[in-house]
Amino acid sequence: MRQKQAEFTYMRGVAILLIVAGHSVYNSGEGFPLMLENLLRGGTALFVFISGYFFHRVFYPRFAYQGFMTSKIRNVLLPFLWVSLAGLMLLLVEWHWLQGHSASQLLLDVWYTVRNGYVLFPHWYVPFIMLVFALSPVFLFYIHLSRSWRLGLLLLSMLVSILLHRPIGNVNVLQSLLYFTPFYLLGMLYSQEEAVVKRLTVVLNILAWLGLFISLWVQTNIDGHVGNYHKYALSYGGIDWQFVQKFCLCILVLKGCEILARCGEFPWLERIADMSFAIFFLHPIFSMLFADACKLLHFKLAPGSALTSIALSVAIFLLLLYGSVWIASAIKKWLGDGSRQWIGW
Numbered sequence: 001m002r003q004k005q006a007e008f009t010y011m012r013g014v015a016i017l018l019i020v021a022g023h024s025v026y027n028s029g030e031g032f033p034l035m036l037e038n039l040l041r042g043g044t045a046l047f048v049f050i051s052g053y054f055f056h057r058v059f060y061p062r063f064a065y066q067g068f069m070t071s072k073i074r075n076v077l078l079p080f081l082w083v084s085l086a087g088l089m090l091l092l093v094e095w096h097w098l099q100g101h102s103a104s105q106l107l108l109d110v111w112y113t114v115r116n117g118y119v120l121f122p123h124w125y126v127p128f129i130m131l132v133f134a135l136s137p138v139f140l141f142y143i144h145l146s147r148s149w150r151l152g153l154l155l156l157s158m159l160v161s162i163l164l165h166r167p168i169g170n171v172n173v174l175q176s177l178l179y180f181t182p183f184y185l186l187g188m189l190y191s192q193e194e195a196v197v198k199r200l201t202v203v204l205n206i207l208a209w210l211g212l213f214i215s216l217w218v219q220t221n222i223d224g225h226v227g228n229y230h231k232y233a234l235s236y237g238g239i240d241w242q243f244v245q246k247f248c249l250c251i252l253v254l255k256g257c258e259i260l261a262r263c264g265e266f267p268w269l270e271r272i273a274d275m276s277f278a279i280f281f282l283h284p285i286f287s288m289l290f291a292d293a294c295k296l297l298h299f300k301l302a303p304g305s306a307l308t309s310i311a312l313s314v315a316i317f318l319l320l321l322y323g324s325v326w327i328a329s330a331i332k333k334w335l336g337d338g339s340r341q342w343i344g345w
Contacts (some may be wrong), residue, residue: 013273018043024317052187124170127186
């Protein structure tokens with residue numbers, strides 16, 4: 001790989017590892033270290049940043065709306081629908097056999113689930129990112145603006161997101177669009193102004209480290225807030241320090257991946273990056289299976305132990321990651337290139 005390709009390949013791998021780690025936290029708020037949890041949560045922002053970068057770097061020079069949307073429907077929306085159907089089948093088994101719901105209750109369960117726009121909890125991302133793709137002409141207009149306008153709109157969108165917060169249950173797609181737009185704009189801006197960014201590397205790194213530590217410390221020790229900030233769009237909930245932290249983390253993870261790219265090749269990280277969408281689609285199924293197993297075994301780790309909470313979280317992380325890799329590899333071997341329309345890889 002060329003270095004520019006390698007750094008973003010590695011960043012995609014790091015992003016999916018961070019997402020799975022954030023979904024593996026056990027004893028949240030009751031034993032797992034709060035500052036570490038706040039760092040692990042919200043990794044989706046890195047995915048949005050990467051999408052913005054590649055929209056400008058890869059798709060913009062030869063952009064054709066119909067072909068672009070067709071590929072996104074085939075490679076993003078279709079796997080989302082198939083995996084959601086599989087997740088819904090597993091949920092029906094859980095509702096009927098573990099919770100004893102009647103047929104009428106099952107119908108209500110299905111309705112209350114699908115009306116949110118997704119079945120498995122991390123998959124709220126797909127309706128949101130499909131809306132981003134559908135609005136590509138708006139982002140093309142942004143690309144053609146002058147540098148001062150692009151910077152000004154980025155700063156304005158950041159202010160909106162800091163006050164807006166993420167939607168309750170990640171259900172409001174329009175609120176998610178407004179909240180995550182700055183990460184998408186940052187990715188496009190990085191691609192457009194890469195030469196300028198590299199000249200300002202030292203300054204940006206210092207500001208990013210300061211922003212990361214300050215936001216992480218304030219969220220944990222002053223706000224006392226665990227994880228992402230969620231609220232209704234028109235209510236006031238203070239500053240979203242998680243947004244500030246993840247904005248800085250985008251810059252720092254990219255710089256770290258640039259260093260990795262200069263150090264050599266990391267085939268295992270390349271493989272994780274290559275199958276990142278499949279891991280994203282599949283890992284909540286293993287999370288659901290783990291939760292069901294805990295219910296059947298009446299297992300619950302007592303709160304208050306940081307060491308055991310971390311150890312069990314690592315075990316869950318390995319289950320979610322390697323379970324997804326194993327299933328994805330088996331499906332890929334079975335279906336070949338056709339697997340991409342089923343699991344995104």
